[in-house]
Amino acid sequence: MFSFFRKKPPAPPPSPETSPPPAAVSSPAPEAIVAIPPPDVPSIPEPAPVSPPARQGWLDRLKAGLRKTGSSIATVFTGTRIDEALYEELEAALLMADTGVKATEHLLTDLRRRVKEAKTTDPAAVKGLLADAMADLLTPLQKPLVIGEHQPTVIMVAGVNGAGKTTSIGKLTRHLASEGASVLLAAADTFRAAAREQLAVWADRNTVEIITQQGGDPAAVSFDAVTAGKARGKDVVLVDTAGRLPTQLHLMEELRKIKRVVQKADGTAPHEVLLVIDGNTGQNALTQVKAFDDALQLTGLVITKLDGTAKGGVLCAIAMERPVPVYFIGVGEKLEDLETFNAREFSQALLS
Known part of the structure; x- marks a missing residue:
């Protein structure tokens, strides 16, 4: 299920000038008013626009497709120290993943800043900080395809x-x-x-x-x-x-x-x-x-x-x-x- 198609807005309700006057409703007789408690019916939530299980299944296929790259980068964080050797190994892994020189330099600079601010000493935690840095770099690319502003x-x-x-x-x-x-x-x-x-x-x-x-x-x-x-x-x-x-x-x-x-x-x-x-x-x-x-x-x-x-x-x-x-x-x-x-x-x- 995709979320890029923008539905046409529903027709506006008729204006008061064109709406017919409401029909007269007679008040019920006093003896007809009976207090009846509402039935205990649970509310039904609106369906999500994207099925989480379907999306999760697709993400699993994406992870499987990128596993070779992921495993080569993940090995960088298996050590016990955060030092220059780690950053050098990470630089090589990112370049091998076709990240490019400019993007690699940007990610490493951003990662060093994040590690310093977080004061982390665990190499495994650096992997999560790298994911954050990469997500921030890629966020400008995330944009939905909008259909409906022009016809066709x-x-x-x-x-x-x-x-x-x-x-x-x-x-x-x-x-x-x-x-x-x-x-x-x-x-x-x-x-x-x-x-x-x-x-x-x-x-x-x-x-x-x-x-x-x-x-x-x-x-x-x-x-x-x-x-x-x-x-x-x-x-x-x-x-x-x-x-x-x-x-x-x-x-x-x-x-x-x-x-x-x-x-x-x-x-x-x-x-x-x-x-x-x-x-x-x-x-x-x-x-x-x-x-x-x-x-x-x-x-x-x-x-x-x-x-x-x-x-x-x-x-x-x-x-x-x-x-x-x-x-x-x-x-x-x-x-x-x-x-x-x-x-x-x-x-x-x-x-x-």
Whole structure:
């Protein structure tokens, strides 16, 4: 269950001027008034927006995916002294986790301050202070994806080949639809037949409409989709673009063209520009964020495949050098393996 979809506000109650006068109610006869104690019925609490067991199950999968990184960092705190050797070992572990030089230096400086203020002498307690420092660094990345301010909300999705872009669009479509949003997909990856077919399968599974054409111009498909979304009263239009390497400048220019053409169909669009990143790419993920942000002005990230050999520390590097919000992170291919990003949960999972 996601919490990013903002429901439309309920209709306001009728004004007193237009409300019909209340019907006259005759007072009951004195003998009809009988004091009856109310039944002892326990109150029923409102259901939580996110099921704790489901969230906890996902956190367990995240911890399992980041276990290799967590165990390598945890070994630093198995000693008996807090000294320079501990900080040097921690620096090496953080760099190996793809945290990056700038973020590592920031975390170590912040950690030294926290240790001094807490006056702790237990190395095991330093691990908790590091989790706090990391959570504070990542908190600016924690931001919900809001749907409902525009109709339709146009979301343009980019990413390199193999990052899980089209699969992430399918998962996002499923969750949007489950929250009551009507979704229209735009298969703007017209050069790769498999991408169109894959997106068509997701459209069929989620019972949503799709705009596609074989071998057509990606910008034209995007324009048609936004126009159709407005005409059909859709809540969301999701535009799947072709995979691009940031070094392919002529192909990156095509992404800029798609964005310009979408703006012709809707002057306020695209309302969100998301980049899907493979969590296994390490520091290259930061390079991708910088390149795509320079070209498209990103509004959010989706980090996928944070399992297996994923190191995860690159989110700290992103927070330090290019703090684009992280809307979702994923740890597998299943639908439930994509969830909203929480800075403290991620920090604790990375260091568990």
